[in-house]
Every structure is written in structure tokens, then in C-alpha cells.
């Protein structure tokens with residue numbers, strides 16, 4: 001058997017539980033009702049010839065640039081944000097460089113950075129998962145080449161204020177700061193275009209979440225034109241498949257679909273947080289399409305009880321500082337009704353009591 005590089009041998013294995021996902025999928029932060037019907041119609045129009053041709057990224061980059069109000073030279077379409085993270089690591093990291101991430105957070109920053117041989121320094125989030133600005137600043141050294149922050153963060157749903165992120169970028173001018181806005185649509189604040197004054201800033205967006213295109217694999221990395229040009233050097237010319245490229249303009253054009261879905265998710269998020277409050281379940285205010293809650297020693301029983309009711313939720317108890325925690329994705333209004341009904345039953349089953357009724 002061949003031996004992998006030392007950095008690869010030392011990587012932790014990451015196996016998200018993708019098998020056997022029958023039921024209401026509130027476990028992966030996906031769009032739970034699927035993409036716009038107009039996207040499906042576009043898919044059905046694709047011809048054999050279109051599938052036979054190598055995909056052309058540039059025309060669709062012009063469309064997305066218009067949508068984001070940036071110059072086409074300031075962005076690169078990628079095979080999901082996952083690829084954007086990978087490309088940033090490959091562009092900027094040498095072995096023994098340092099990468100800063102705030103934990104708990106999305107697993108791919110650690111994996112892609114560690115695979116280059118760089119040293120990943122994990123900065124624990126503050127109390128109630130607050131963004132630890134001072135602690136992060138204190139870890140910056142001349143070797144810091146990448147800082148990755150999900151905003152809103154996964155799995156906590158918490159956010160960092162723009163001023164804090166910009167301060168971090170300014171204090172580490174030798175490093176790329178990636179602000180991963182995968183959940184932007186559920187939050188509303190962005191750092192897009194601020195690389196024009198803080199040049200080492202990159203912003204990533206995905207179409208896997210609000211747009212419901214996770215299966216097509218398409219995202220975007222944006223930043224200063226010269227920096228995007230550097231990252232593009234190592235990207236495959238055909239990194240984004242032709243089906244995704246054909247569908248993206250249609251998905252962007254159906255604004256109403258995404259807006260209506262996002263509205264329902266935000267209402268559901270409020271209702272779920274209120275319900276947790278009623279039962280005295282510790283949870284953290286979220287700006288994303290999910291809420292993290294702590295079920296303590298009843299965590300496994302709770303997950304099983306929800307599964308028995310046809311609802312999949314995600315065990316996040318293995319994440320830093322998340323012992324006993326479960327992450328629940330929000331979906332449509334009807335799905336939230338179903339979620340709340342099942343949640344009440346499951347909570348009663350694990351012996352919880354409504355705080356108000358005590």
C-alpha cells in the first residue's frame with residue numbers, strides 16, 4: 001500500500017452521517033423543500049450536446065458578478081465553498097505556516113489547511129460562543145497566513161460583527177481572512193466589496209443552502225481582483241460542472257422563491273427558539289437556518305425520539321464545547337409545525353417539563 005504525505009496521514013477522518021436519511025431532513029442545513037421549480041425546468045431543457053461540452057465558467061461569472069454587484073474579476077465560481085476553502089489553502093499555505101480558526105466551526109477549514117502541512121491553531125469561542133476578537137488577535141504572528149471565519153457560524157449560528165472581522169484583517173495584513181457567508185441569506189449582513197479598503201479579505205457564498213443546489217455543487221469566492229487571479233491559477237478550468245452553470249442564472253432570477261423560503265425559515269427559527277425557552281432547553285440565538293441546543297445527557301435519547309417521529313436532527317456533541325448539543329435545521333412553515341409537534345412529544349418523552357407550567 002502507498003503511503004500518503006505525513007500531513008494527510010495525520011488528518012482526522014470526517015464522515016458526515018449521509019446514509020439512510022429517510023424522513024424530514026433537518027440535519028444538514030440544506031434547503032428542505034428543494035430548489036426553485038424553474039431550476040428543475042431549466043435542467044429538463046439541457047441537451048445532450050450541452051452535457052458533452054466542457055463547461056464555460058466566464059459567462060456565468062458575469063451574471064453572478066451583476067447579482068453581487070462586484071466586478072467579474074473579483075470573483076471565482078467554485079465547486080461549492082468547500083473548493084473555495086481548498087483553493088485558498090493551496091494558494092497561500094506552506095508547511096509550518098499558521099492558520100487560525102475559531103472553534104467550534106465548520107470542519108473543512110481544519111481539514112483543508114492541515115492537509116497542506118500548515119499548523120492549525122484553534123481559538124476557542126468566548127462565553128455563549130461569542131466571537132473571541134481579543135483572543136484571535138493575540139494569536140496572530142508573522143507566520144499567520146490564513147484566518148477562516150464562518151459568519152454566521154456553523155454549528156452555533158452565532159455571528160461576528162463586521163468591525164471585529166475588519167479589525168482582524170487589518171491586524172494580519174500578511175494573512176488571507178476568509179469570511180464564509182454560506183448562511184448569508186438567513187442573516188443579511190455582508191462584508192462583500194470591503195476588500196476594496198481591506199485588501200486581504202475574501203468572502204465566500206454558497207448556493208447549497210438557501211438556493212437548494214447542494215447536489216449541484218456551486219459556490220463563489222470573491223475578493224480583490226489580483227488575489228482572485230492568484231487563486232484562479234490553481235483552479236481547474238472546469239471546476240464547476242456544466243449543469244450547475246446552466247442552472248445558476250435561473251436560480252438567481254427566481255428571487256421570489258428564495259425570499260419566500262428564507263422568510264419561512266426565519267419565522268421558524270424564532271418559533272423554535274421560543275419553544276426551547278418554554279421548555280428551559282439551553283440554546284443559542286441563531287442568525288442561520290438552524291439552531292443549536294443542549295440536551296445534556298438526554299441527547300441520544302432525544303435524537304432517537306425525533307427519528308422515531310420521522311425527523312432527522314444532527315448530533316454535534318463531538319464539536320469543541322458542544323457536549324450534549326444537537327443542531328436542528330429549519331425549513332418551510334409546514335415543516336416547522338411538524339417539527340414543533342414532534343419536538344414537544346420528544347421532550348415529554350425524555351422527561352423534560354415546560355418551565356411555564358411548573
Ligand SMILES: Cc1ncc(COP(=O)(O)O)c(C=O)c1O
Nearest residue numbers: 080081082150154182206208219
Ligand atoms: C460554514 C459553511 N461553509 C461552507 C459549507 C459548504 O458549502 P458548499 O456546499 O458550498 O461546499 C457549509 C456546509 O455545511 C458550511 O456550514
